[in-house]
Amino acid sequence: VSITTELTAEPPKAALTYSEKSRAYRRTVFTHDDWVRHRSPDRLGRNLYNFANSGVYKGLAREVLAVTSVATFIVVWNAVVGGYTDLAGVKHAALIQDSLPILRLPLEPFALSNPLVGLLLTFRANTSYKRWDEARKNWGMN
Numbered sequence: 001v002s003i004t005t006e007l008t009a010e011p012p013k014a015a016l017t018y019s020e021k022s023r024a025y026r027r028t029v030f031t032h033d034d035w036v037r038h039r040s041p042d043r044l045g046r047n048l049y050n051f052a053n054s055g056v057y058k059g060l061a062r063e064v065l066a067v068t069s070v071a072t073f074i075v076v077w078n079a080v081v082g083g084y085t086d087l088a089g090v091k092h093a094a095l096i097q098d099s100l101p102i103l104r105l106p107l108e109p110f111a112l113s114n115p116l117v118g119l120l121l122t123f124r125a126n127t128s129y130k131r132w133d134e135a136r137k138n139w140g141m142n
Helices: 018-025 032-038 043-049 055-082 108-138
Strands: none
C-alpha cells in the first residue's frame, strides 16, 4: 500500500489575507497615463480620500486600531488624572484629585535605541536599492 500526498505551494484560499489576495492584481510597470495621473496636482486629495481602501491599511488595520486605542486611553487618562494644558497655554486642573498615578514611560530606552533604528533603516534602504539596481541590470535597462 502506498500513500501519496500532493504538496501545493499555495495555501488554501480561506487562509489568505487581504494583502495576499490582492497581489494578483498588482502591476509592476506604470504606463505614461499612470504617470500623468500620479503626478497630477489633485493626487493628495485623491490619496487621502482612498486611504481607508488601501491594501496596506487593510493589512494593518487591527494593529493601527490597537495602537490608536492605547494612545487615546493614555492621553485621556492623563488629562483626567493629571490635568492638561490646552493649545492657548491655559493650564486646566485634573478632574479627579485622588492619588491615581499618571501613566508615563522613561525616555532613556527610546533615546538609546534611536541610533540602532537609524542604522537598521539605512541598511534596509541600501539593500532595497541594491536589489532594485540588480534587477534593473538583469533586465538590461542599464
